[in-house]
Amino acid sequence: MTNAKLFFTLILGFIFAFSNAQITERERPAEWNKLVFGGRFMDRFLPMPDLGGKTSNTWGAKNVIPRDVNNGIEDPLWSYWGGNIRLMDDGKYHLFVCCWAENSPKGHMEWGNSNVVHTVAENPAGPYKVVSEIGKGHNPEWYITKDGKFVIYVIEGYYLADNINGPWEYKKFEFDPGDRKIIEGLSNLTFAEREDGSYLMICRGGGVWISKDGLSTWNQISDSRVYPPVDGRFEDPLIWKTNIQYHLIVNDWLGRIAWYLRSKDGVHWKVEPGEAYMPGIARHENGVVEDWFKYERIKVLQDEYGRAVQANFAVIDTIKWEDHANDNHSSKNITIPLTVGRLLTVLNKKPIDKNTMEIRVQVQAEEGFDPNTDIDLESLRFGAPEEVNFGRGCKLKNIQADGKNAILTFYGEGNGIDDDNFAAKLLGKDKNGKLLFGYSRLPGVQYIEAELSARKPGIDLAANTISVEVENFGQVKSEKATIQVFQIEGEKQVEIGRSTVPVLKPYEQIQLKMKASGKLSEVAGQKYLVVINAGKPNEVKFHVN
Structure with missing residues (x-):
């Protein structure tokens, strides 16, 4: 076999293996069989409305034909992906979504060169029509800051404007991991505004970040993912806040199911049983199902109480690698109404x-x-x-x-x-x-609390002291707290110092200095564990490098 033929064979094998690797059957916990109707988030999906665009004269595998092409946004010349919807003061629904030409030589894999466009609809379900182009970018999610700035996040950057119609300026966020490992990279970010106008963000890896205004530096305040403790290939998190609590949905792209979590503060999460969504949820009143192969990039349309009233998804009719230029396959954005709490x-x-x-x-x-x-x-x-x-x-x-x-x-x-x-x-x-x-x-529950975060300890061998910077990323002042510093030595945790954290106002920081409990030594790559309020309900632990 020639080198060229061998190379071609290997490439075909890789593509075949990668395609098959996009599917696996996840075993569900046995207890899920005992859930009643309404116990799963997935039970909230309602039949898709009739928007008068039902046809078979469009692209797509037979599993998604016929369908209502007025639902969401689609165009035979363009592949669409991602984006969230908001109702604005003009009474119209605005969706910032990314797209690329369907005839691109790479097919669906052209997503890396996608553009963000501004689309508008009179009806929340669609059809959405393009009114302007914003610029390069993928997986957009947009929000409005307390000061009225419009922010369209895209992978590796964001667009900023004073008006929803622009002009838009491309910028870069600043990220401070707080001397901790960034959890599986910074992409596919999702955002929720807190009561004081600050923003909470969940990254693709499941780490929690805080920005004082949604534009200034994002600070990581966790050192482990908040996702379910299962073997999932997680991506596309979505966070939203209601008048009651925070909600999070994250997609296991390999298993083609998603998980639903709830939180009182956006930092500490409870995993709910049952699927949040999975293929088969796009159904019509007559029982006909648009059987899209994959549902990704879920977003929700919220009402004045923050409640999710509609979901929208990026969907594709086949395995991504089988969507080629000028073929019958593509992707679009669909909308599905939700039962409102x-x-x-x-x-x-x-x-x-x-x-x-x-x-x-x-x-x-x-x-x-x-x-x-x-x-x-x-x-x-x-x-x-x-x-x-x-x-x-x-x-x-x-x-x-x-x-x-x-x-x-x-x-x-x-x-x-x-x-x-x-x-x-x-x-x-x-x-x-x-x-x-x-x-x-519930009565008696404190919903807004301090969020203390510590950085890597500094060691002064000459003075035999330890210094630690602590900051309060909560929206209320903290109470006096105990802080302990441990060195990690193999499987052992050796306490080397402790002190008291005074009361800190929101976003206030302090540099603590404490005497070591023994003779200090420092080695290259030393790892530390910082614990605040050990054993108490508001205990905080950070592994820092």
Whole structure:
């Protein structure tokens, strides 16, 4: 065999192996079989609306034809990918999405040379039409800072403008990992605004970062990923914040399923059981399914309470490597409506635990929803999501009108709420048998806390002292805390010093100096562990290099 033929054979083998490597069957936990309807995030996906564009005269494998080409954005001349949607003051829906020419020689692999475009629609579901081109970039996600700046993040940079219509200036973020290892690189970033206008970001690897305003330096405040402790090939995280809590969805691209997590502060996360999404969710009212091969880059359209009312995805009809120039395959952005969680308020004043006798929950009336007449009362369960998702939890005692709102009183038995819970869940059905759910904050829970972060210790051998910089990345002042410094020696952790961190205001930093507990020595590449408030609920641990 000639060298040329051998090279060609190896390339074909690589492509075949890579293509097959895009699919694997993930074994689900056995407990997932016991989830009730509404226990999975995936249960919230609704049928896609009819937008009048159903046709078979378009590109795509037979598994996605016929389809409504008015849904989302598509064009036979362009492949689309990524992007999130917002409703603006002009009453229109704006989507910044990336695209590349379908006839590019590399096919789908031309994504590295994609451009970001500004698209607009009258309807949240589409069709979205291009109104302007922004510039080079891939996997956009956009947000608006507290000061009214428009930011379009793309891999390796961002575009900045004072107006949604530009002009746009390309810039680079600054990242400070805080002397810790960056978790699996800085790409596919996702953002959520905090109460004080600061921003929280999750990177592709699952690390947590904070910026004081969404433009200034991003600071890593974690040293391990927040994703589920499973063997997943994670990418495309999405974070969003509601009036109750933070939400995170991350995609296991190899297993073609995604995971759903919740958090009270965006830093500490709880993994929810069941799939967040997987192929097959793009269905119509008549039961027909658009069977897209892959769903990636999930984003959500939020309402004034932050609730997710619609999801949109980048989808492709086949394995990416099989999408070639001028063929029948391509990618687009689709939208799928979501069941919206109801607005709930727990009226109990005291913290809820296993001894709570009754739990009173106000359900707010909204346009198109009357809680006094529209709820299937027999179906309701309330309590810790860990209980409710499996059909357990508190049973309803009675309902009473509260003006247009309703107050549901539940027996406290079986609520399952403990110190690890920060939100309770209502789950059931409406009178038409459709999913009804909602979350409520819990009394006695501190939702906004200090977030202390430490850098690598400095060693002064002559003075036998240790110095550590500590900063508060929380939105409230910290309480006095104990800090300990350990040297890592193989499997051992040897404490070399401890001190007290004084009260720090938000974003305030301090340089602590402490006497070593023994004779110090330092070797090249020495690793340290810094622990703040060891053994307490707000304990913080950082491995620094």
